[in-house]
Amino acid sequence: MRDVEINSDDESPYECxxxxxxxxxxxxxxxxxxxxxxxxxxxxPIE
Structure with a gap:
């Protein structure tokens, strides 16, 4: 996933x-x- 920028300052959805x-x-x-x-x-993604 080199084309995806991970910015830890952004909020992300987390699922249980x-x-x-x-x-x-x-x-x-x-x-x-x-x-x-x-x-x-x-x-x-889950692999």
Whole structure:
């Protein structure tokens, strides 16, 4: 993904792997505020 600029100052949507909760934050929140599951950046493709 060399053509994608990653700017850590921009907010990104993060989605919970467990319950699907989506939050927008500048940094990865780590765990879901609703269920405690792992969060992923929705702009990062899963391979």
């Amino acid at each position: 792997f467990e319950c699907g909760t989506i939050i927008v934050a500048e940094d990865n929140p780590g765990t879901c505020p609703d269920c405690g599951g792992s969060m992923r950046n929705r702009w990062t």
